[in-house]
Amino acid sequence: MRADRLVATLLVLQARGRVSAAELAKELETSVSTARRDLEALSTAGIPVYPQPGRGGGWQLLGGARTDLSGLTSDEARALFLLVGPAAALDPGAKSALRKLVRALPETFRADAEAAAEAIMVDLAGWGAAPRDRPQYVNQLESAVVSRRRVCLTYTGWDKDPVDRLVDPWGLVRKGEVWYLLGATDGAERTYRVERITDLEITDQPAQRPPRGGLEAAWARVLDDVRGLRARASATVTVDAEVLPWLRSTFGPESIQQDTVIEGRARVVITAPTAEIIARGLVGWAERIDVHGPASVRAEIARLGSMAVDRNTPGGPAEG
Template identity: 60%
Template sequence: MRADRLVATLLLMQARGRVTAAELASELEISVATARRDLEALSTAGIPVYPQPGRNGGWSLLGGARTDLSGLTATEAQALFLLVGPAAAIAPEAKAALRKLVRALPESFRGDAEAAAEAVVIDPAGWGELDKARPVVVNDLQHAVVRRLKVRLSYAGRRGAPPSERLVDPLGLVAKDDVWYLIAGTERGQRTFRVDRVLEATVTDRPAERPDDFDLSVAWARVVDEMEQNRSLLAATVVMQERHLWVMQDRLGRHCEVLDSPGNGLVKIRVTAPSPLMIAQHLAGWGGSIEVLDPPSVQAELARLGGELVSRYGNDRARSEAAR
């Protein structure tokens, strides 16, 4: 007996006050016999569900009992369906669940909820790219997270190092910029694994340990903060045209900070990255339209990159012009 179907049954009864087994079967796309068994199971489990015989009979929640699952406001219902809608466009299971949830909502909520579900489409592929399939191993890891089972990972080493074997407690999965990450508990504390480096994942039958206060969004926020700090080990001060600032901010995000506006259409910014070379690589394409005030290490890397470009292409250009 599926828990999601029982929840949907409760939602329908709360929204409508009274339902028959036939109505329930039609709404949830199940047989009348299955609908009747579900209603009897709810009653047996102690839920205040009872039948009313007769011509206008059916099943009702005793005394107008309510379940918190459907105590949604109109705004909350719209927010929920805005989140679920994009998933329904690519996952048949999500689409079926969404359809059942819409039917379970109060009549006055349905129109806005359906509109919210259809308001957003997420296309993960860039222009000129094919759709990127979710890694197969993600399904196994997701199963382990939901079932709270330990997973044995074969994890690729860095820079050609041999793979390592690790037994972890999977806590949650995060997809960021088409890259999947697994947050898991290990003997050395909580760790983050890139799923594309997981060579093999074996779900065991051993129960996983999960901290009572674990919150995936909070844990991921800590991971992001740590990674961004590592990417901000070095800073350069740069002066550029203020009208082009939005381009730099769009490319570098939080690694571009405005320091001052000295006037004359200029703006002074702070650019961060792990090394002088990486900062220089970000800035080299701007050519002479920007000025790096410090540090000297970044200035030196820009000069070196410029020298390499002149060495490779300068003579070719000179010969081309001479040939004309």
């Protein structure tokens, strides 16, 4: 796991003062190119790690060999934990390394470092949507979470007018390619999709933070709510097995269950917020599916099919 390597790289630099990429690769049992990328990542993140040119050069942690992290500034410590924290959340070994790293920090830096390490969660399973660019306000929100400052943001829901909100930012979650801000507004837990934030300002007001582990618990509640919304309607369908990947892409992998294949066909349960959404996702495969129920989905598919025939037969409205 990259987070574990980055922490190990920093500790090697502290112990030796200066190493070459080849020496680091041998020490950590990685390739030279991987070692070089890790050193560059630390440097890019703002950690005082610099290449030394010339014969006998290599990479050096500014200030020489150290046995602790007391040489890091507060900003440098936060940069390190923002860099390795999200990946460490996925690896128990990296989590352990981060805990040791926190204990090596001066007392005055520990709170910021811990907040930075917990500022972002990574949930690798996407909703099934297309890749998106990193939203523009992620870096500012990271800073607000770490510095524990409230943010004033303008938010536009998918079916609502823009509204202004004063938010206690608890942390960020990346779900696949989508970023979410978890926090509290007027004391109530709220979730904001970062790409829908159209303006943001970090205030001087101190923000209330959840207890330790509160971000993970809040995200678990969000997932439960979303699953409930996405599963309000369901349909039982038998479909040709080769169509299953397309259905997973259309509805999301979590919305396709019980896909046991027998003689080239699979009987599955599809869930979605409404029967109409299920019908619209299935109607294009009409000749390769059998919808066993409920009647509402079957009726909606029949309605959509009838409309398609009426509008697209020769001489119909589409030719007008």
